Amino acid sequence: MERSKISELYARAKEMDGQKVVVGGWIRTMRDMKTFGFIELNDGSGFKNLQVVYESAAIANYAEITKQNVGAALVIRGTLVCTPEGRQSVEVRAREIEVEGTSTPEYPLQKKRHSVEFLRTIAHLRPRTNLFSAAFRIRSVAAFAIHTFFQERGFVYVHTPIITGSDAEGAGEMFRVTTLSAGDPPRKEDGSVDFGKDFFGRPTNLTVSGQLGAESFALAFGNVYTFGPTFRAENSNTPRHAAEFWMIEPEIAFADLKDDMDLAEDMIRFIIKTVLEKCPDEIQFLNAFVDKELLERLTGVLHSEFARISYTRAVEILLGSGEKFEYPVSWGCDLQTEHERYLTEKHFKRPVFVTDYPKEIKAFYMRLNDDGNTVAAADLLVPGIGEIVGGSQREERLDVLEERMRELGLRPEDYWWYLDLRRYGGTRHAGFGLGFERIIMYLTGITNIRDVLPYPRTAGSAEF
Amino acid sequence: MERSKISELYARAKEMDGQKVVVGGWIRTMRDMKTFGFIELNDGSGFKNLQVVYESAAIANYAEITKQNVGAALVIRGTLVCTPEGRQSVEVRAREIEVEGTSTPEYPLQKKRHSVEFLRTIAHLRPRTNLFSAAFRIRSVAAFAIHTFFQERGFVYVHTPIITGSDAEGAGEMFRVTTLSAGDPPRKEDGSVDFGKDFFGRPTNLTVSGQLGAESFALAFGNVYTFGPTFRAENSNTPRHAAEFWMIEPEIAFADLKDDMDLAEDMIRFIIKTVLEKCPDEIQFLNAFVDKELLERLTGVLHSEFARISYTRAVEILLGSGEKFEYPVSWGCDLQTEHERYLTEKHFKRPVFVTDYPKEIKAFYMRLNDDGNTVAAADLLVPGIGEIVGGSQREERLDVLEERMRELGLRPEDYWWYLDLRRYGGTRHAGFGLGFERIIMYLTGITNIRDVLPYPRTAGSAEF
Numbered sequence: 001m002e003r004s005k006i007s008e009l010y011a012r013a014k015e016m017d018g019q020k021v022v023v024g025g026w027i028r029t030m031r032d033m034k035t036f037g038f039i040e041l042n043d044g045s046g047f048k049n050l051q052v053v054y055e056s057a058a059i060a061n062y063a064e065i066t067k068q069n070v071g072a073a074l075v076i077r078g079t080l081v082c083t084p085e086g087r088q089s090v091e092v093r094a095r096e097i098e099v100e101g102t103s104t105p106e107y108p109l110q111k112k113r114h115s116v117e118f119l120r121t122i123a124h125l126r127p128r129t130n131l132f133s134a135a136f137r138i139r140s141v142a143a144f145a146i147h148t149f150f151q152e153r154g155f156v157y158v159h160t161p162i163i164t165g166s167d168a169e170g171a172g173e174m175f176r177v178t179t180l181s182a183g184d185p186p187r188k189e190d191g192s193v194d195f196g197k198d199f200f201g202r203p204t205n206l207t208v209s210g211q212l213g214a215e216s217f218a219l220a221f222g223n224v225y226t227f228g229p230t231f232r233a234e235n236s237n238t239p240r241h242a243a244e245f246w247m248i249e250p251e252i253a254f255a256d257l258k259d260d261m262d263l264a265e266d267m268i269r270f271i272i273k274t275v276l277e278k279c280p281d282e283i284q285f286l287n288a289f290v291d292k293e294l295l296e297r298l299t300g301v302l303h304s305e306f307a308r309i310s311y312t313r314a315v316e317i318l319l320g321s322g323e324k325f326e327y328p329v330s331w332g333c334d335l336q337t338e339h340e341r342y343l344t345e346k347h348f349k350r351p352v353f354v355t356d357y358p359k360e361i362k363a364f365y366m367r368l369n370d371d372g373n374t375v376a377a378a379d380l381l382v383p384g385i386g387e388i389v390g391g392s393q394r395e396e397r398l399d400v401l402e403e404r405m406r407e408l409g410l411r412p413e414d415y416w417w418y419l420d421l422r423r424y425g426g427t428r429h430a431g432f433g434l435g436f437e438r439i440i441m442y443l444t445g446i447t448n449i450r451d452v453l454p455y456p457r458t459a460g461s462a463e464f
Numbered sequence: 465m466e467r468s469k470i471s472e473l474y475a476r477a478k479e480m481d482g483q484k485v486v487v488g489g490w491i492r493t494m495r496d497m498k499t500f501g502f503i504e505l506n507d508g509s510g511f512k513n514l515q516v517v518y519e520s521a522a523i524a525n526y527a528e529i530t531k532q533n534v535g536a537a538l539v540i541r542g543t544l545v546c547t548p549e550g551r552q553s554v555e556v557r558a559r560e561i562e563v564e565g566t567s568t569p570e571y572p573l574q575k576k577r578h579s580v581e582f583l584r585t586i587a588h589l590r591p592r593t594n595l596f597s598a599a600f601r602i603r604s605v606a607a608f609a610i611h612t613f614f615q616e617r618g619f620v621y622v623h624t625p626i627i628t629g630s631d632a633e634g635a636g637e638m639f640r641v642t643t644l645s646a647g648d649p650p651r652k653e654d655g656s657v658d659f660g661k662d663f664f665g666r667p668t669n670l671t672v673s674g675q676l677g678a679e680s681f682a683l684a685f686g687n688v689y690t691f692g693p694t695f696r697a698e699n700s701n702t703p704r705h706a707a708e709f710w711m712i713e714p715e716i717a718f719a720d721l722k723d724d725m726d727l728a729e730d731m732i733r734f735i736i737k738t739v740l741e742k743c744p745d746e747i748q749f750l751n752a753f754v755d756k757e758l759l760e761r762l763t764g765v766l767h768s769e770f771a772r773i774s775y776t777r778a779v780e781i782l783l784g785s786g787e788k789f790e791y792p793v794s795w796g797c798d799l800q801t802e803h804e805r806y807l808t809e810k811h812f813k814r815p816v817f818v819t820d821y822p823k824e825i826k827a828f829y830m831r832l833n834d835d836g837n838t839v840a841a842a843d844l845l846v847p848g849i850g851e852i853v854g855g856s857q858r859e860e861r862l863d864v865l866e867e868r869m870r871e872l873g874l875r876p877e878d879y880w881w882y883l884d885l886r887r888y889g890g891t892r893h894a895g896f897g898l899g900f901e902r903i904i905m906y907l908t909g910i911t912n913i914r915d916v917l918p919y920p921r922t923a924g925s926a927e928f
Contacts, residue, residue, distance in 0.1 A: 003718055005618060005686070007618065024717075024718040024891070025686075026683075026684075026889045027889075043686050043718075044620070044684050044685035044686035044687075044717075045618055045685075045686055045687075071888040071889045072888075072889050073718075073889040073890065073891045075718070100718070100889075100890075100891045100892070101860065101886075101888075101889045101890035101891050102889075103887070103888045103889050104887065104888070107888045107889075122881075123680075123881075124677075124680040124881040124882075124884060124885065125680070125684075125884065125888070127680070127681055127684035127685065128683075128684045132684075133684065133685075136620065136622070136681070136685070137620055137685070139621075139623075140615075140620040140621040140622070143611075143621050143623075144611055144615045144621065147607075147608055147611050151604075151608045154469060154471065154509055156508070156600065156601055156604040157603075157604040157607050157608065158600070158604070158918055159603075159607075159693070159710060159917070159918055160918060160919065161708060161918070161919045161921055161926075161928075162626070162693045162695075162708055163639075163695075163707070163708050163921050163926055164926065165926035165927060165928070166928070173643070175627075175641045175642065175643060175663065176641070176642050176643065176646065177639045177640070177641060177670065178639065178640050178642065178646070179637070179639060179640065179697045180646065182640065182642065182644065182649055182657045182659075182667075183649065183651075183655075183656060183657045185646055185647065187647075191647075192647060193646045193647040195646075199639065199697055199699070199707065199923060199924075200707075200921065200923070200924060200925060200926035201924045201925070201926075202926065203646075204926050206641065213588075213918065213919060213928065216587075216588040216589070216591070217591055217600070217918065219490075219592075220490075220508050220589075220591035220592045220596075220597065221508035221509075221591065221597075221600070221601070222469070222489075222507050222508035222509055223508075223509075228692075228693065229623070229626045229692065229693065231626075231627075233643045233663055235663070243627070243663065243664075244625060244626055244627050246623060253488075253508075254467055254488040254507075254537075254539070254564070396565065417586075417587075417588040417928055418588075420588060420589065421588065422565075423567070423568065424535040424536075424565075424567045424568070424571045424589070425490045425491075425535045425536050425537040425564075425565045425566075425567050425571075426537065426564075426565035427488070427537040427564045427565050428564070453623070454622055454623055454624060454625070454677065454681065455624065455625045455677060457625055457627050457664065459663060459664070460663075460664060460665045461664060461665070462625075462627055462628065462629035462664035462665075462666065462668050463629060464625075464629070464630070464677065464881055
């Protein structure tokens with residue numbers, strides 16, 4: 001007889017009432033009442049446990065079962081019974097219980113509340129808790145929602161490379177990738193390291209963004225997106241930064257900044273809608289135990305348009321706010337998280353795009369506006385997080401781009417292929433980056449990035 | 465007026481006949497006939513070009529248009545006309561043509577056949593050719609098919625880490641990831657490199673497999689899969705190996721080797737079916753210009769069951785084949801590509817699982833069979849490629865696993881968390897790895913892995 005998943009039993013309870021079933025799963029809790037007992041069984045197919053009732057009269061190995069520990073794996077044969085009046089809508093009355101794998105009293109996940117700090121030390125077991133079961137299922141559902149969103153719209157998924165031979169991306173500190181000896185690398189006559197002998201015949205790094213590669217594909221396929229890991233070797237120990245994280249970077253041709261913002265807004269709304277539909281139990285749990293305003297905030301976003309204001313207007317709002325900021329505000333300054341959160345949480349009370357930033361605080365590839373001072377960038381700020389999306393229209397004018405690169409001390413010849421995209425059929429185009437962990441934090445109310453990554457990598461920590 | 469995609473014009477030709485449309489795309493070819501001309505325009509939304517007819521009488525900037533070069537980007541306003549009698553079923557008669565981005569006579573993709581070797585040197589432009597347009601669209605469609613397959617079956621997608629602090633995976637040579645100075649690393653008193661000062665406080669590498677992490681999630685969620693980049697620092701210059709490639713690694717609990725093979729077989733069939741449905745133009749092109757047997761082979765697989773034989777039986781078949789192999793065959797030897805291809809191409813003429821390999825040639829985590837000599841492994845061999853899937857049931861018995869590790873000189877304490885999975889509710893479980901580029905090669909008939917990766921990374925080469 002085939003094993004049923006617990007999520008199926010809940011979904012098909014009425015039609016299966018009275019049927020024989022087989023389930024397999026792990027003991028979350030058990031209560032022994034001498035001649036009968038209850039087991040809360042979880043098989044990971046959904047958030048909810050299944051209540052299993054077992055009686056000494058019905059189970060041959062009753063004594064063995066009562067001695068089992070939390071965490072043990074069981075295979076249970078029994079009868080499904082609908083219990084609409086009970087706490088659960090369904091339970092299984094066991095006829096046969098097989099111990100598939102025992103546990104011990106030392107099992108670290110006993111029934112009590114554990115701190116997230118402790119649970120990080122047992123990252124291999126924490127997906128078995130309610131909190132991480134919810135977080136990682138939502139992570140999976142959101143990832144698939146993102147693929148679905150882009151694929152349904154005809155976007156081509158591009159795997160831009162992880163190992164990169166250029167430092168052309170130029171955003172922050174990078175990890176070096178090497179097969180050279182750490183202690184005794186080959187050297188040239190002048191004593192410097194001979195990277196010609198490294199695996200790729202040159203120094204290589206882990207990517208910080210797939211954007212430049214995505215642009216080349218957008219100018220062939222029109223609409224493309226990446227979804228892959230990216231890396232920052234920044235030695236910052238904050239709840240919002242990890243050294244390894246996942247990014248989604250769509251790139252659209254024949255499109256400008258407005259199209260880009262429309263796309264980002266549609267995408268965010270699609271992700272929220274999908275997660276609310278597919279993970280109601282998880283969201284309910286998170287709303288009860290992690291963030292009491294989660295559900296209200298997410299449903300609110302579904303039904304409100306995102307605000308769109310220029311950077312210049314944002315600075316005016318901040319200056320006129322009467323708030324005391326740690327970092328003072330003036331035109332030309334980069335917006336700090338405190339400023340971003342004021343705008344989205346207190347002023348607009350909803351997501352807001354801030355557009356047209358001073359060119360000095362943005363990347364070289366962003367399209368220069370006609371004012372000569374600002375660029376066609378758009379960052380999306382959301383309550384509780386701050387920046388979640390950073391996008392821009394790209395500079396498609398070869399001469400303007402080359403001049404901007406020279407201003408910044410970049411060598412155009414290092415970017416020959418990127419400039420080719422402007423030589424041969426360059427079009428208006430735009431794109432953005434969505435930090436995947438940021439959206440998972442937004443969707444779950446979880447405030448530390450370490451708790452939405454299966455095995456987080458941060459400065460000083462690469463356990464497991 | 466909103467831009468239509470060329471793929472939409474083909475799909476909705478009849479209902480749009482006679483309607484005004486706007487399209488944007490790149491010139492693939494153009495023919496000027498003095499008072500009128502033809503442009504083959506491609507916008508990347510599909511494989512097919514759109515024929516655009518323009519006349520000097522209708523177009524204000526006729527002279528400018530005739531001077532455009534292949535590769536230029538145009539925005540065209542005109543009328544859609546169904547032409548069922550023509551070579552194309554639809555064309556656009558232009559009323560207005562705007563040059564969005566010019567090209568030059570130096571544009572490398574002139575209308576002629578280019579070698580794949582040459583096209584690798586312009587990897588930023590090659591997606592604009594028929595071959596790579598087909599390869600990378602199929603890559604995208606296959607990736608989404610894989611996500612769809614697993615998500616529809618309730619599998620949870622897990623992002624196992626890319627940077628790993630353990631070399632517990634123990635498969636082949638690894639890339640080191642570091643922020644230490646290459647030429648002057650910090651050293652301890654004894655002169656050795658002080659990895660305690662490296663970014664993660666220890667030596668770290670790029671992952672070769674997400675399996676061990678996936679196992680921990682399978683024992684919480686039941687069914688999970690990974691889909692991410694993996695790395696091998698092997699200095700091999702073959703058409704089948706890249707240093708950076710993508711892998712899919714499902715892992716299923718309460719499941720044995722037969723369940724594992726059933727899953728792999730269903731998955732392969734689902735991918736093929738989806739690609740045949742969604743990419744008929746691409747497959748037709750590849751069948752005509754790359755591999756004349758492609759379509760027959762793929763449809764054949766849809767309708768035949770995969771063979772399943774033991775390693776022992778496979779060795780018997782090879783010994784009795786009368787074939788002269790470069791590597792001689794005997795029980796205990798690892799199967800080489802020539803052996804694998806003989807089995808799948810000549811003997812069975814369809815995909816075949818080979819199971820129950822000698823334990824000496826397989827990994828430590830594979831479940832020991834009752835004979836004490838073989839393990840519950842299953843490799844899937846397919847015509848034209850050889851091994852495409854490598855899977856096994858995992859050793860869930862703590863004592864057997866620890867003994868096997870000691871036999872192989874592995875230190876159980878290095879694997880403490882992996883062994884925990886056997887201490888606390890271990891279950892039968894199994895999984896496999898699918899090399900994503902291998903399946904793309906199988907789906908396209910392309911024989912060099914460099915031509916199915918957007919920007920391939922191989923020994924000595926990390927261009928772009």
